[in-house]
Amino acid sequence: MIRMSWRRVRLLxxxxxxxxxRDRSMLPIIFIMPVLQLIMFGYVIGTDVRDIRTAVVxxxxxxxxxxxxxxxxxSGFFKQVAxxxxxxxxxxxxxxxxxxxxxxxxxxxxxxxxxxRATQIGIVVDGSDSKTASVASGYAGQVVASLGRQLYxxxxxxxxxxxxxxxxVLFNPTLRSVNTMVPAxxxxxxxxxxxxxxxxxxxxxxxxxxxxxxxxxPIGRAEYLIGKLVPYVIIAxxxxxxxxxxxxxxFKVPFNGTLLVMGSGLALFALTSLGIGLMVSLLSRTxxxxxxxxxxxxxxxxxxxxxxxxxESMPAVLYPLSYLIxxxxxxxxxxSNFMKGSGFSALWPxxxxxxxxxxxxxxxxxxxxxxxxxx
Amino acid sequence: xxAADAANAIxxxxxxxxxxxxxxVNSIDxxxxxxxxxxxxxxxxxxxxTTIRMLCGVIAPTDGGARVMGYDVCAESxxxxxxxxxxxxxxxxxxxxxxxxxxxxxxxxxGLSDEKFAERREYILTMADLHGRETEMTGDLSxxxxxxxxxxxxxxxxxxxxxxDEPTSGVDPMARRQFWELxxxxxxxxxxxxxxxxxxxxxxxxxxxxxxxxGDIIAEGTPNEVKGALxxxxxxxxxxxxxxGALAALEGSPGIGEAYMQGALLHVNIGERTAAEADLPGxxxxxxxxxxxxxxxxxxxxxxxxxxxxxxxxxxx
Numbered sequence: 001m002i003r004m005s006w007r008r009v010r011l012l013x014x015x016x017x018x019x020x021x022r023d024r025s026m027l028p029i030i031f032i033m034p035v036l037q038l039i040m041f042g043y044v045i046g047t048d049v050r051d052i053r054t055a056v057v058x059x060x061x062x063x064x065x066x067x068x069x070x071x072x073x074x075s076g077f078f079k080q081v082a083x084x085x086x087x088x089x090x091x092x093x094x095x096x097x098x099x100x101x102x103x104x105x106x107x108x109x110x111x112x113x114x115x116x117r118a119t120q121i122g123i124v125v126d127g128s129d130s131k132t133a134s135v136a137s138g139y140a141g142q143v144v145a146s147l148g149r150q151l152y153x154x155x156x157x158x159x160x161x162x163x164x165x166x167x168x169v170l171f172n173p174t175l176r177s178v179n180t181m182v183p184a185x186x187x188x189x190x191x192x193x194x195x196x197x198x199x200x201x202x203x204x205x206x207x208x209x210x211x212x213x214x215x216x217x218p219i220g221r222a223e224y225l226i227g228k229l230v231p232y233v234i235i236a237x238x239x240x241x242x243x244x245x246x247x248x249x250x251f252k253v254p255f256n257g258t259l260l261v262m263g264s265g266l267a268l269f270a271l272t273s274l275g276i277g278l279m280v281s282l283l284s285r286t287x288x289x290x291x292x293x294x295x296x297x298x299x300x301x302x303x304x305x306x307x308x309x310x311x312e313s314m315p316a317v318l319y320p321l322s323y324l325i326x327x328x329x330x331x332x333x334x335x336s337n338f339m340k341g342s343g344f345s346a347l348w349p350x351x352x353x354x355x356x357x358x359x360x361x362x363x364x365x366x367x368x369x370x371x372x373x374x375x
Numbered sequence: 376x377x378a379a380d381a382a383n384a385i386x387x388x389x390x391x392x393x394x395x396x397x398x399x400v401n402s403i404d405x406x407x408x409x410x411x412x413x414x415x416x417x418x419x420x421x422x423x424x425t426t427i428r429m430l431c432g433v434i435a436p437t438d439g440g441a442r443v444m445g446y447d448v449c450a451e452s453x454x455x456x457x458x459x460x461x462x463x464x465x466x467x468x469x470x471x472x473x474x475x476x477x478x479x480x481x482x483x484x485x486g487l488s489d490e491k492f493a494e495r496r497e498y499i500l501t502m503a504d505l506h507g508r509e510t511e512m513t514g515d516l517s518x519x520x521x522x523x524x525x526x527x528x529x530x531x532x533x534x535x536x537x538x539x540d541e542p543t544s545g546v547d548p549m550a551r552r553q554f555w556e557l558x559x560x561x562x563x564x565x566x567x568x569x570x571x572x573x574x575x576x577x578x579x580x581x582x583x584x585x586x587x588x589x590g591d592i593i594a595e596g597t598p599n600e601v602k603g604a605l606x607x608x609x610x611x612x613x614x615x616x617x618x619x620g621a622l623a624a625l626e627g628s629p630g631i632g633e634a635y636m637q638g639a640l641l642h643v644n645i646g647e648r649t650a651a652e653a654d655l656p657g658x659x660x661x662x663x664x665x666x667x668x669x670x671x672x673x674x675x676x677x678x679x680x681x682x683x684x685x686x687x688x689x690x691x692x
Contacts, residue, residue, distance in 0.1 A: 210467045217481070
């Protein structure tokens with residue numbers, strides 16, 4: 001039924017680029033905005049974090065080891081979500097973002113306590129979310145110090161307890177916040193750019209009457225849509241490459257992931273963003289309206305996605321809302337892949353969620369596009 | 376090729392479009408012959424644009440159908456769109472593309488070969504008097520130039536049928552005249568023109584007219600046939616000191632069909648009576664109006680349409 005002419009699609013793309021080139025307000029937005037955001041968001045300070053997802057590897061299984069675990073969970077900062085038997089299992093949990101912190105209580109811990117010998121517990125912190133990580137390691141230090149006073153009451157010195165916590169930060173040993181911001185920015189800028197430009201694209205043509213003109217020519221709906229989408233996908237790709245390059249070279253953010261995983265995650269997410277932009281463009285009567293709608297949609301994405309503020313610091317009432325924010329999933333994907341090299345096996349739930357969003361949102365945008373032009 | 380065999384350029388039967396409960400076009404019928412200049416007239420919101428959009432295959436009719444250049448507007452909308460030109464009131468050119476880029480774009484859209492494009496480009500630049508301005512931004516051109524370039528882009532593929540949706544609104548009288556000369560040239564070469572306008576003087580350029588009101592065609596025929604609806608009525612042109620006031624006084628007076636302002640003058644339809652019988656000075660004088668002159672005039676198309684709309688309103692209430 002749909003007969004596509006690539007010649008017409010190429011013409012539409014050529015025309016779109018010519019128009020973009022001449023739009024003085026668009027060019028700086030396209031190339032300067034990403035770098036500006038990179039600089040701004042690269043240095044956001046951490047905030048209060050509660051209920052950090054914690055895995056506990058209890059090799060000792062004693063009254064004393066229980067006391068340690070309770071010490072952590074009763075503090076309110078940590079919430080036990082798993083009890084893996086081995087360190088390998090623990091590693092999987094951290095890779096899959098199921099746990100952000102792991103506490104390892106070694107065998108013979110209680111013996112050491114009974115014998116009044118100095119002893120150690122291991123604390124592993126996932127540094128790929130640097131704010132949570134730095135806060136978590138700080139809290140862990142406090143909890144361990146107070147445990148020391150509890151388990152070794154005879155010691156008088158408050159500072160020198162008998163328990164030594166060895167905090168090991170995985171993946172982002174220096175806890176530089178820029179290391180976690182750059183990957184997330186890839187997703188955020190992709191979202192901004194595709195939604196902003198797409199939301200303007202069609203409403204602009206309708207305002208000027210050129211949309212009306214194009215549809216009385218042999219240009220088909222599918223050709224028109226592809227001609228609109230392709231230029232903005234190309235631009236978004238350039239922007240992301242720019243952020244990636246500046247991030248890894250200038251900000252020296254180490255890239256431990258694979259381009260395949262990150263690329264397919266971003267592509268899937270781009271579909272959702274384009275779909276949202278398309279819908280806004282079709283539902284708006286003027287460009288101004290489209291702009292307002294975009295700003296309105298942008299705020300929850302920033303707040304509820306874990307992009308700027310850790311999800312853990314969110315009030316419990318708002319937390320379920322974060323599941324409705326597509327950015328939430330892609331932020332986990334790019335961060336985990338970028339820093340830990342997590343692959344599809346660990347990130348499939350995020351990929352599944354994004355696939356659902358892409359199908360629903362983009363599909364709705366398409367059907368709206370058909371309907372709008374038929375009336 | 377069925378197009379060449381079609382008896383008429385446009386054949387409309389029972390064409391209907393509703394949006395929810397609103398009937399935009401109410402089962403209309405008409406034909407437009409090859410080479411005609413067909414005027415499609417009506418007030419804003421009467422269904423003109425909806426009809427054009429259906430005829431161009433942009434929106435689907437709710438009921439009924441139409442054949443344009445021999446192609447069915449529903450089943451063969453792509454063929455329809457290949458064989459027509461369309462130009463709207465908004466000069467829907469890309470304002471931020473140059474003259475040449477606009478031409479190149481539309482030539483590509485209609486699949487013109489390079490040689491054909493070179494030939495048509497030359498023709499359009501001459502027709503629109505745009506030689507030397509090929510690299511100027513379209514948005515910077517004057518309205519008259521834009522309009523001629525829009526016509527050029529809409530006809531770059533040499534369609535045998537062109538839809539013109541209020542092509543001259545917002546254009547100065549001089550440019551309008553030049554534009555109509557171009558349209559007459561096209562018609563002389565056998566191209567069919569389907570024009571909507573609300574300038575009544577432009578309607579007289581048409582071979583045939585249809586007047587649409589609230590989704591119904593309420594009159595159709597040559598300009599003279601349409602004026603013939605008023606054959607037995609007398610129209611008086613009245614010069615009075617306070618036109619607005621006199622208008623209010625006349626409305627509702629017995630024996631007065633319609634009264635309305637025509638520029639500074641008043642047009643009054645007194646039905647099948649003579650000026651002496653109606654005695655407007657005798658009617659308005661006692662009310663304090665200074666009637667300077669009263670003379671019967673030949674009914675214009677505008678008189679005819681006011682009459683048609685008024686009688687339509689009377690019929691529906």
